[in-house]
Amino acid sequence: MTEFQFGSGVAVHKFCKTCGSSIGGEVKVADKHMIAINVRLFEDIDVSRLSLKHDDRKDYGTNYVYPHFPSGSDATLDRSLVAYHGNCQCKTVTFTAYLPSLSETEVIEDNCFICAKNGYILAYPKPTDVVFHTGSENLATYTFNTKRIPHRFCQKCGSSIYLDRTALGRDDFGMNVRMFKDVDLNALKYRYFDGKTLL
Secondary structure, three states, X not given: OEEEEXXXXXXXXXXXXXXXXXXXXXXXXXXXXXXXXXXXXXXXXOHHHXXXXXXXXXHHOOOOOOOOOOOXXXXXXOOOOEEEXXXXXXXXXXXXXXXXXXXXXXXXXXXXXXXXXXXXXXXXOOHHHEEEEEOHHHEEEEOOOOOOOOEXXXXXXXXXXXXXXXXXOOOOEEEEHHHEOOOOHHHOEEEEEOHHHHO
């Protein structure tokens, strides 16, 4: 297990250094000591059926500040595509993915093991439509089962960045939309894929 601290440093995030799956975290503030466990890791838990309580955690530190993204890096790409900037939690890995507008297309939520455990919400740009600005050398690779779809995650903070589907003969990456800057996940159009049964 690997630990990573961010923001004010009062929270310690813990993740598996082999597969990037978030285990949970520990928070110590004044007289509060809390341990959080990622319920996605529990067997037979359907997260979509849980009652969720929103907690913005602003009292535990400062608001998240995104890294700087270079401008003008999209000069040669298809103008019909929208630039979505993204990064891992620790800001080591920064990228821009060029996709059709997410307000007009569907994203995929898959219930296969790795997607469910890591909370992937996927959009599929071509590899040539993804530009890594920093940190691509810090992406770890995890494969399982058929070993044909590498899961790429930041080895410093465990953030799940993308699935490389090119070994399947597909000309795309499954980019994790949760890593995109300023995307309202509640406003997206979802399509569900039963990877648990079909893969």
